[in-house]
Amino acid sequence: MSTATPATRQQKVLQFLPPRTKIRSIQECASLWAGYGSISRVYIIPASPTQPSSYILKEISVNHERGDRGVGHTRKLLSYQVESTFYKDQRFAQSLLRDSPGVSIPCPLGVVVENSEASSIFSLTIAMSDLTHEFPLSRSDLDFLHATAALRWLAGFHAHFWGSEETQGDETDGQPISGSGLWKEGSYWHLSTRTEEFESIGNSRKWASVKSVAPAIADWLRAKSNIPGINTGSRRFRTVLHGDPKAENILFRLPSPDPSQPPQCAFYDFQYVGYGYGAVDVAYLMATSVNAGVIAKQEDDLIKVYHDELIMRLSKRSVATDAQEYTLDILKIHLGLALVDWVRFMAGWGMWGNVRWVEEKAKETLSLLKL
Template identity: 40%
Template sequence: MPPPVLQVDWANKLQSHFQGAPILGVKSRPIGSLWAGYGGVSSLQVQLKDQSAPVALIVKDVRPPRGSGVSHERKVASYRVEEYFYKNIAPDLISATGLGIPRPLAIESAPTGFQFVLTDLRTEYPHPAPDSLDGKQVRAVLSWLATYHAYFWEQPTPAGLQQQGSYWYLDTRREEFAQMGRSWGDLKEVAEEVDQRLKSPGKSEFMTCIHGDVKNENLLFSADGTRCAAYDFQYTGRSYGVRDVVYLFASSVDSSDLDEREDEYLSYYHAELLDRLATSRGAAGVEAAARYRPDVMRRHFDLALLDYVRFMAGWGMWGSGVDWAVRRTRALIPRVNQLLQQQQQQQQ
């Protein structure tokens, strides 16, 4: 059951954010609920004096139920990360990159939960993503990811973000790990080492901050489909950038498309990332781009794919690219030791 709608005097609450433009009225409409009953999402239409069109905002109200355990703590911690992201990261990130990301207007937290008042991306990105992205849309998301990853590339992970990006990393998914069936025994046997190699403890080379939950439900597209925007930054944090790419493919790209175009898509992401590094980071970016060879990216991608399918093997298989992900993982398992050895050599 969704939480009850909160009665808020939005005009009074938001007036300080529109100095010099009196608010004549605000219309609020519920548009969705958060995962596992942790709150809801509403749209606001803020009518200002002497302006014909209202200002469109989104309100994300997080009201966690009473609970305990790893899953509950993971969710609550993720909203603290999102609060930190919007307060401390998003403004400068948007200014530097122009990425489609909600701009924070008012961010509040209390013992009972969190409230995010954000710009409504739908004014510039009116089209929700389909269950399976087409080629133009895939490239739009890969360009967005390349820009996002380049911004954080080989920089210290901000303390308020996830020190392990993504929501499926092994340390908080032990229950799912225990539920992996016998058919995935070979993958389970190497899962711990795959996890360690993805963590790359003590090393910053090739590390960045990932979005951590890049799926069709968290994406919007421009009218022509060439640009995208992303939201839900609960799991953004330290990892290899291709971890986002693996999740995007497995969750939101049709398996038949990936069977034919996986290499094409990966090459496109790699080229976009190297371009962003070279153009936005100066000499250091050019040097970093030269080190991030296609074979290095592919090894990270394969390890991230093994890790994600490990999670799905215990949690449940889903996504438009799941058949591709399973086939590719089955094909990787016979040479996983070679991948791990190569990764170990890189990290020494």
């Protein structure tokens, strides 16, 4: 929750909005993790017929000296810095909005970061478009059509950033943030940031095989090594991940009058954008958000939808060779390993989502690859 007076806060917001805009009210929509900030909707009196009636405001204010200075606190602070980079840097959100139609995200209107060691306060303000004008629907359990819409969005996002990872000087500096300002490893559940959960698995016989291969799989997901006999770890196949593509971070358009038209969607919440194999996002979406019955009957169809869209988009870019070489079989191997890694996290943190399917796929992958 912002501590500024209503008048001061309105002046702060107005700097991001078009001239002559008048604010009607600012209403909080959600409080962020551990009270670090809030998300509000800014209702306005439109200055023109084309101006929307509301915008979204994300405000963070954290005292560096607060008692909680553990891994979770550090991870959250860094995630807000990464999100500010994603919206502010021309290479990321603005590039996506300009060059990848159909991969809808909030349009940033302004980003202000204040990180003063003197005051011990980190603050971040992001003003952005309100997606609900075009995408008013949310779903917690994705059916086949809505799952395919989300997978096509991920394919478009991954294709846009395909091959953009810069590694020079990044591998040995010991920092979790890359030179570009994004996470070196997209997602919030990779092993290097979840060592406490990993240790909490203990000596459980159920998870012994997953735990024993976890470090090797983590190295593979970072493209530090290849699985013996399986050369699918090429850095050429890496991209930028959304990092948290669950149903709660997706909005959908109203259904088209034409039933043959698939749903359209938009994603938000870019705190965990970073580099990796696109299958990590696909695994997470399917494990957490797609209806279990849909996965049981149409798993292969879902994976093929993502792969087809990815290859189509890559073929239109200057990475046509990768489009030919990134086969469906390679994607399925990537997906299986990402699911083993997801099981590793859940085994120490707690099970949720499509648990039975995830565990079966993890066992199948370990057996297939003789891990």
